[in-house]
Each structure stands twice: as C-alpha cells, then as structure tokens.
Amino acid sequence: MTDSTFVPSRRSLLGGSLAAVAAAGLDGLSRTALAQAASASAPAAAPAAKPLPAFAAWKDGSVMIVHGANALETRRGALGSSVITPADRLYVRNNLPAPDAAILADRDAWVVQVDGVKNPRALTVKELKGMGLETVAMVLQCSGNGRGMFPSKPSGSPWQVGAAGCVLWSGVPVRAVVEALGGPLSGLKYMTGTGGEKLPEGVDPRTLMVERSVPLEAMGDALLAWELNGAPIPLAHGGPLRLIVPGYTGVNNIKYIKRLAFTAEQSEAAIQQHGYRMTALGQKSTNADPSVWEMGVKSWINGPLPDSGALAAGPCVIHGVAFGGLHAVKRVEVSVDDGKTWQEAKLVGPDLGRYAWRQFALAVKLPAGMHTLLSRAEDSKGNRQPELRVENAHGYGNTSWRDHGVKVVVA
Amino acid sequence: MTDSTFVPSRRSLLGGSLAAVAAAGLDGLSRTALAQAASASAPAAAPAAKPLPAFAAWKDGSVMIVHGANALETRRGALGSSVITPADRLYVRNNLPAPDAAILADRDAWVVQVDGVKNPRALTVKELKGMGLETVAMVLQCSGNGRGMFPSKPSGSPWQVGAAGCVLWSGVPVRAVVEALGGPLSGLKYMTGTGGEKLPEGVDPRTLMVERSVPLEAMGDALLAWELNGAPIPLAHGGPLRLIVPGYTGVNNIKYIKRLAFTAEQSEAAIQQHGYRMTALGQKSTNADPSVWEMGVKSWINGPLPDSGALAAGPCVIHGVAFGGLHAVKRVEVSVDDGKTWQEAKLVGPDLGRYAWRQFALAVKLPAGMHTLLSRAEDSKGNRQPELRVENAHGYGNTSWRDHGVKVVVA
Known part of the structure; x- marks a missing residue:
C-alpha cells in the first residue's frame, strides 16, 4: 500500500445515508452540493472531490473532504450531534506516509x-x-x-x-x-x-x-x-x-x-x-516561538448550515460543539444577529469529561431573511473564546468566534 | 435489496485489524479460531461463518457472528473497552426484513x-x-x-x-x-x-x-x-x-x-x-405473562478471554461491562476463583449516564492453571445481578453471573 494510491470507497455505495444517495442516483450532484456548502464561509476554496486514499478507504467518503493523501477533513454538517465522532468520519492528518x-x-x-x-x-x-x-x-x-x-x-x-x-x-x-x-x-x-x-x-x-x-x-x-x-x-x-x-x-x-x-x-x-510554532506573519519559525501544544477554548455551530436545505420560518434548533482544551466548558452563548445580542445555549447530552466537547443547543424562531449565527464558549477557568484569530505565519490555533459563524437564509 | 442476499464485506479486507488479518493471510484460520473462542462457554454452538447480509454489509465482518439474515451478534472479544460500541460492530436483530x-x-x-x-x-x-x-x-x-x-x-x-x-x-x-x-x-x-x-x-x-x-x-x-x-x-x-x-x-x-x-x-x-413474554418452561405464551420491558442488572467480562492468546503468569487486567437497566451501576465485584471470593473492581472511563454501561477493571496476578473469572454488578437502588438465570420458555432476560463466567488458562 502506498499513500498515493487512491481507491473508491465501498462505503460510498453501502453505508448509511450513502445507500440513500446511491438509491437516489444523486451521488455526483450531492457531493458537489455538499462540497460547496461545507466551504460556504470561504466559497473560493471549495475543494475538488478527490477519492479517499487507500489507507483510509474504509472512511465514509461522502462526508470527507480530501485535501491530499494524508489530509482528510470531515464536512461540517457531518460532525453530528451525538458527542462522539465515529472513526469512519474522523479527520486524518499524517505528517509522513503511514507505515505498512x-x-x-x-x-x-x-x-x-x-x-x-x-x-x-x-x-x-x-x-x-x-x-x-x-x-x-x-x-x-x-x-x-x-x-x-x-x-x-x-x-x-x-x-x-x-x-x-x-x-x-x-x-x-x-x-x-x-x-x-x-x-x-x-x-x-x-x-x-x-x-x-x-x-x-x-x-x-x-x-x-x-x-x-x-x-x-x-x-x-x-x-x-x-x-x-x-x-x-x-x-x-x-x-x-x-x-x-x-x-x-x-x-x-x-x-x-x-x-x-x-x-x-x-x-x-x-x-x-521549527515546525508547529506560533510564528509572526512573514517570519521564519525558530524554537524561540511558542510551540503549538494546548488547545484553546473554542466552539462552532454544526446546524443549521447553509446546506441544511431551505429553512422555513419558525422553530429551529441551533446546535454545535464547544470545548476548552485542558478545561471543561462552562457555558456557550449563541447570537442570531451577527453578535449584537447573545443568548445562553443549553448543554445537552452526556458529559464525557473535561477533555471532550459538549454539544450545545438553542431553540429559536428565525424570521425570513439572512441570519449570521455565532457561538462563543467559556471554560471552567473563565477563559473565553476570542472574537478574533491570532494572525500567524502557519495558520495555527484559530479559535475566533467571528471566523466560525455561519450564514443561513430563511425563506 | 432483499434481506436474503449475502455479499462479502469490504470491511473484511480494509478495516482496522482486518487489514492485518488480510496481510497475514490468516482470514479463514482466524475466523474459525475466533468463532470457537467466542463460544467457549458453549463450544457445541460454534456458528458456521456465514457472510453478512446485504443491508449490513458495511459491518466489520470479522467480529460479527451471523446467526441469520436478520440476526448478527458481536463477538465477545470485540466489544472493546472504550464504553461505546461502534455502529459497524453493533448487533442487529430485525423481526421483519428491513424496508427498502x-x-x-x-x-x-x-x-x-x-x-x-x-x-x-x-x-x-x-x-x-x-x-x-x-x-x-x-x-x-x-x-x-x-x-x-x-x-x-x-x-x-x-x-x-x-x-x-x-x-x-x-x-x-x-x-x-x-x-x-x-x-x-x-x-x-x-x-x-x-x-x-x-x-x-x-x-x-x-x-x-x-x-x-x-x-x-x-x-x-x-x-x-x-x-x-x-x-x-x-x-x-x-x-x-x-x-x-x-x-x-x-x-x-x-x-x-x-x-x-x-x-x-x-x-x-x-x-x-404473545411475543416477548416471560413464560414458564413448556407453556404457551399469553398476555397474562409478564412482558419483556425493562432490563435487569447485568455484567460480564470481556477480557481476558480464552481467545486472548496464551496468558503468561503475572499481572493481568480483567475488564468488562456492567449496567443496571433503568438505574446506574454502583459497583462491580470480580472473582478469579469461581465465586469463592470476590474483589471490588474499579469503574473506569467516562460515566455516560444511568442508561449506559460502565467499564470495570481489576488488576490481578494469575498463577499458572485454569481460572474461572466471574463478575457481578449492583445498581444504585441495591438491585444485585443474580447468580442464576430465570428459566423461561423463550430464553429471555438472562442476567445470571454464573452463566456469564469465562474460563482462562494461564501457562
């Protein structure tokens, strides 16, 4: 097995919702639509639909974005709401080709x-x-x-x-x-x-x-x-x-x-x-730059998304995930008006401990129009998810709540 | 898709430990060994290795026992120790063929x-x-x-x-x-x-x-x-x-x-x-018999098992799962001498709430010889897993700790 060998995923024919996609004959169409929607906040970056690499051919190909043979991302809408990410939907990033x-x-x-x-x-x-x-x-x-x-x-x-x-x-x-x-x-x-x-x-x-x-x-x-x-x-x-x-x-x-x-x-x-350092924009990394170690407080919304289908005006549950890196999440706030006002969301589902993420949910009624939905989390030590990313040369540690917002249209 | 169509599972070629099995060319041999070991407490019942039915072809075929097109069981050694059972290892029982x-x-x-x-x-x-x-x-x-x-x-x-x-x-x-x-x-x-x-x-x-x-x-x-x-x-x-x-x-x-x-x-x-009733042996079920509803307190050991390989004398971690049906598990005891003496096991891993099972673990040193390992659980209301099964016509509700013991040989 070499990491550059691509094979089609059988899961794309047989697994769960994939069976439905195959049954409906929508495979190509739906992949394109999903790819577009998943990158809705950066439409220009919509990745081409590449097949899964051989060592990850058992993944659910319909929900993975293949950046490269050693870099697979889970589509935003596929992260689910059941706390755990199943292995066949989990992202992959290897710095070297995997061993045999x-x-x-x-x-x-x-x-x-x-x-x-x-x-x-x-x-x-x-x-x-x-x-x-x-x-x-x-x-x-x-x-x-x-x-x-x-x-x-x-x-x-x-x-x-x-x-x-x-x-x-x-x-x-x-x-x-x-x-x-x-x-x-x-x-x-x-x-x-x-x-x-x-x-x-x-x-x-x-x-x-x-x-x-x-x-x-x-x-x-x-x-x-x-x-x-x-x-x-x-x-x-x-x-x-x-x-x-x-x-x-x-x-x-x-x-x-x-x-x-x-x-x-x-x-x-x-x-x-030199690798995995928080280095100023335009600079070369050295071991004097801070190493990328602990994760920061972060949250994002997984539903509704622009690809959730046409939203009808009325009741809607906004949900997502929030985690604190080394500390448990204490609370999550959600804004449906681009950050002007915030409401506290409910943490739902089992608490799997301080290193796990929590799901949050907020029931709202969205009127017709375009809405920018945002979430921001706070951990048990009072650390708050920041509004803005920390600019750095290699794009590490983005926890900005502003960057993670989603825009949805209600008919 | 009909439920009587069997197709080979691609997972048996590509997934996790299966890749290893395929690589080692041990597929047939290892399946037989696993089937024998999984039914070590009832060796005569070792099922023939049937392929997975089409609607469950995405399961990990190497760890499933196929009793029939609508009845798939997870091998004991494959239940793992991470609290959650992944979907591709989860048992299937349908009373009718699944819809299209x-x-x-x-x-x-x-x-x-x-x-x-x-x-x-x-x-x-x-x-x-x-x-x-x-x-x-x-x-x-x-x-x-x-x-x-x-x-x-x-x-x-x-x-x-x-x-x-x-x-x-x-x-x-x-x-x-x-x-x-x-x-x-x-x-x-x-x-x-x-x-x-x-x-x-x-x-x-x-x-x-x-x-x-x-x-x-x-x-x-x-x-x-x-x-x-x-x-x-x-x-x-x-x-x-x-x-x-x-x-x-x-x-x-x-x-x-x-x-x-x-x-x-x-x-x-x-x-x-008439179905799913606790009916006396030899009797026909009627709606006067108790319906099979809530689950009882139960536990069993998932490792070591007879198929864990030759156990060397010395340190060993006995582990398994315990649940209380409607109530949380409070404690689990383990015996390594066929029930003569008992030691309290440690509950490990995250607590996912009262309806989930807990993992238990007990570090022991087993000397050479044959050992009968047993576990018994108690829930938060003081309900205890019984020693003996309740005999009944259809074989429901077996929570007997005696029945769930395993025998291991230490070299």
Whole structure:
C-alpha cells in the first residue's frame, strides 16, 4: 500500500445515508452540493472531490473532504450531534506516509521503548495491557484546524472546522507505566514521543521524523492507547499504539509510537524545533516561538448550515460543539444577529469529561431573511473564546468566534 | 435489496485489524479460531461463518457472528473497552426484513403520525428537528441476549453476550413532541410505537407487524432519534427514525417508526400479546405473562478471554461491562476463583449516564492453571445481578453471573 494510491470507497455505495444517495442516483450532484456548502464561509476554496486514499478507504467518503493523501477533513454538517465522532468520519492528518499495514498483523507484539525512567526497557502492547486500563474522551484536533479561514492563506491544508472530532481512547495510563518502571528520573522536563513511520535512507532523520515533546505535566492524563471508539486503532489513526495527550493538538498525539522518553530537552527533530510554532506573519519559525501544544477554548455551530436545505420560518434548533482544551466548558452563548445580542445555549447530552466537547443547543424562531449565527464558549477557568484569530505565519490555533459563524437564509 | 442476499464485506479486507488479518493471510484460520473462542462457554454452538447480509454489509465482518439474515451478534472479544460500541460492530436483530433502502433517500421527509395527544398530527423528521435536541447514551440489548446459555435450548438465536452494545442516540425528546401537540390525552397508560416494515398483502397485519407498547412512564427519557453514534441511523438500525426507550430491551425501540401513539391498552399485535413474554418452561405464551420491558442488572467480562492468546503468569487486567437497566451501576465485584471470593473492581472511563454501561477493571496476578473469572454488578437502588438465570420458555432476560463466567488458562 502506498499513500498515493487512491481507491473508491465501498462505503460510498453501502453505508448509511450513502445507500440513500446511491438509491437516489444523486451521488455526483450531492457531493458537489455538499462540497460547496461545507466551504460556504470561504466559497473560493471549495475543494475538488478527490477519492479517499487507500489507507483510509474504509472512511465514509461522502462526508470527507480530501485535501491530499494524508489530509482528510470531515464536512461540517457531518460532525453530528451525538458527542462522539465515529472513526469512519474522523479527520486524518499524517505528517509522513503511514507505515505498512503489516504492522497490524500482530498488534500485541508492537514494541515501545520507554526511556528516562529508573528502569528503562522495551514493552510490548501485550505487556502494556497487563499494566492498567483507562479510557479518556477527548477532542482530537489538528493544530491548523480553521487555517482555511485565515485571509493570509498560509500554506498547508485549508481546514475549515472538520480537522477535529471527539473520540474515546482506551489504553494504559502513562503514569502506570512510569511507576512500573521505577518512576521518572529527576530533573526531566518533557515527555517525548517518537513515531514509527519509515524514514528514507541517507537523510538526517531529524529533518523528517515525527518526534514531539510536550511539557512533563501533560503526562498526568496521557495514555498509551490501543483502542479508538471501541475498536483497535486503525492504521490511519496510529494503530497499533498511539500516545494520547488529552488537551494537546493532534500532532502531539504520536502515532505508531516506538519510543516514549522523559527528557531534559525538547526533541531535536525539525517538527519540534521549527515546525508547529506560533510564528509572526512573514517570519521564519525558530524554537524561540511558542510551540503549538494546548488547545484553546473554542466552539462552532454544526446546524443549521447553509446546506441544511431551505429553512422555513419558525422553530429551529441551533446546535454545535464547544470545548476548552485542558478545561471543561462552562457555558456557550449563541447570537442570531451577527453578535449584537447573545443568548445562553443549553448543554445537552452526556458529559464525557473535561477533555471532550459538549454539544450545545438553542431553540429559536428565525424570521425570513439572512441570519449570521455565532457561538462563543467559556471554560471552567473563565477563559473565553476570542472574537478574533491570532494572525500567524502557519495558520495555527484559530479559535475566533467571528471566523466560525455561519450564514443561513430563511425563506 | 432483499434481506436474503449475502455479499462479502469490504470491511473484511480494509478495516482496522482486518487489514492485518488480510496481510497475514490468516482470514479463514482466524475466523474459525475466533468463532470457537467466542463460544467457549458453549463450544457445541460454534456458528458456521456465514457472510453478512446485504443491508449490513458495511459491518466489520470479522467480529460479527451471523446467526441469520436478520440476526448478527458481536463477538465477545470485540466489544472493546472504550464504553461505546461502534455502529459497524453493533448487533442487529430485525423481526421483519428491513424496508427498502429507498426510505433513506430523503431522511428529513420521513413521516411519523403522533396520536393520543390533544392535537394529533403527522410530523416530518425535518419538523421534529425544530422541536428539540437531546442525546442519550444507552445499552441496546436484545431481549434474548444470553439465550445461548440456557440448557433448555429455547428456539431463537443462541446469543451469547454480543446481542448488546452501548451507543449514543440523538433526536428530539418525546416529551417535547407531546408538549408541542398539546399534551397527552388523559387516562392513557401506554406508549405504543409502530414500525414501518412492509407487510405482505392479504395477511392480518396484527400477526406480523412490529408494534410494541411500553408503560407510559417510559416516555420520560424516550427520544425520536435520527442519529446513532454521531451519524444518521443506518437502515439496519432503524433509520431514518427510531423510537428510543432507554432501559428497555431492543424490541421496544421501534425501528422506522411510522406511528407513535399514547394508548389505553397494549398493542393488539402478536409481538405484544404473545411475543416477548416471560413464560414458564413448556407453556404457551399469553398476555397474562409478564412482558419483556425493562432490563435487569447485568455484567460480564470481556477480557481476558480464552481467545486472548496464551496468558503468561503475572499481572493481568480483567475488564468488562456492567449496567443496571433503568438505574446506574454502583459497583462491580470480580472473582478469579469461581465465586469463592470476590474483589471490588474499579469503574473506569467516562460515566455516560444511568442508561449506559460502565467499564470495570481489576488488576490481578494469575498463577499458572485454569481460572474461572466471574463478575457481578449492583445498581444504585441495591438491585444485585443474580447468580442464576430465570428459566423461561423463550430464553429471555438472562442476567445470571454464573452463566456469564469465562474460563482462562494461564501457562
């Protein structure tokens, strides 16, 4: 399997609403309409409908936007309202082509080397499974989610809202592993994970390797996970073993993890030293720029959307998702008049913990006309979702409530 | 699409662990091994590996036991440890062949007639979406789950533990719909749902129709749902619209619901009058027998299992699921010595509310030898999972902790 091989998705013929689309003979038409609607706030960026890459061919192709062989986004209207994002709708972003699927042949045999502890050693997944079990629900979000809303058009995938999902991971707490290996060495400041992607020969590994360091305190709720949403982690999402760092952006959650080290310094890999930094517009990134680590408070509306069909005047439920990164969401306000007035929305559905998103809902009556719907969230520490994005060279960390608004027309 | 058409699942080639199986060329072998292991507590009942029926061809075929075209069970080892059961691993039980997939062509246009309220009327899904939004996590479990453990071998699918899953449903609260229609008429005692399956001509509909009544108080947390686990409900699970009655067995959660009525009497359909009753062994069912409604307190172990591979002596995490039907689970105890002694397990992972199951985990050290692992749960009202099943003619309601034990061998 190579990452540049595209195959059509069988799901596009058989799965759920897809069966309906196939039955109605609307496949091409509806994909185009969805693609247009999903990028309604940036119509010029409507992506061409590319097929799914082979390693993600099991995804529901009708709801994914294919930016590239290693960059798949979930359409805004497909994020649903049931808290959890199913694996076949979850975005994919790999910095390198995924390893060969043969690494899943014997998942329990996968080995991770643990260093920076009193008794460093290699552990198999089978051994990890005997050391503890925990499940965490968390928002997995690409550092560049919302990049497509930057007028500066930074390079990289022009994600709208769908480089994010809320998912459940099961595995062993990193704490339990560290304790079993005698505890951490003293004076270490970072938890560093190294991905198992295959690197080309003859190249300095530091230029390409996926190795990221996060502050040591992120270890607290971190997992070495083998399960995603109740099933073994698919290759596209980092199986057989992924480092999960709740509250931190996607890149910090190392796929195919082959080494977990507690270190005094941050990784020397380019992806750490220069990549994923909040760099001023027009500047080159250096390791003096802040690293992209914790996520900020954010919310957005998933319905109604411009593609929800013609809205009739009358009762309407505005709904969406809100999360606080490291802290639970406390409240969400919604505006139906472009931010002039705000009403508090209700948080609905089960609370899956502070790293998960909450759904919000507000029943309104919308009169005929065009309406700009906005949402803004506040976390349990009083941090508020900002009105404006922080401009930066690579389009990271867009939490602007202004950017995330949607315009709907009521007939 | 007819329910008797079987097609091979593409998932068996591409999905998650399946990719590994395909890569290793072990497909046939591993299916046989899994089938044997999954029925380790009743080895004689190992089902032949049949392909998935067409309307469920999108399921992960490697983890489903196909009892028949309308009866698919999840293998015990595939229920996972992440609280939620993904749709492609969720069991299927239909009492009639599913309607044609064309009913999904325009989901928002599906109509349900609501009766037994002050202002009875037909409502489209689109209208329902304007009336409210709620999400509930709940255990969906076939009334006959565990039937395969009855020595009396009642007719019907010989389910082990996998005619159950924990899933999220989104939709409008039935309460909100009733309020919008002026409230319920007085003196009514039941909530009655009618399925939209197509019935053959010239037959008294009452003999075949899927129409079930539940006590009126079940309305409290009931939903008219259009979403399962974050995606539109697939045909196999009742889309475009399903009545969700949390805490009640699967059959009471009416698929393709076309009528929701508040009634003075229970439905006259055979499935209500004679079907799904707790009837004494050797007797014919009558409507004097108790109806199969609320679920009882239950738990079982999902790992380690006889098919977890050779267990090495030493640390091991025993894990499983526990639920209380209408009430939250309070605690779970585990025995590793066939019930002689018990230890309290830890409840792990997020709490999704009283209708969901909780995962439990207990770290133990198992010495070499054969071990019988058991679990038993207690709910917040003090109801305890019983040691023994209640014998009955049709094999309903098996909550016996004795029956649900597993035997593992440690080398």
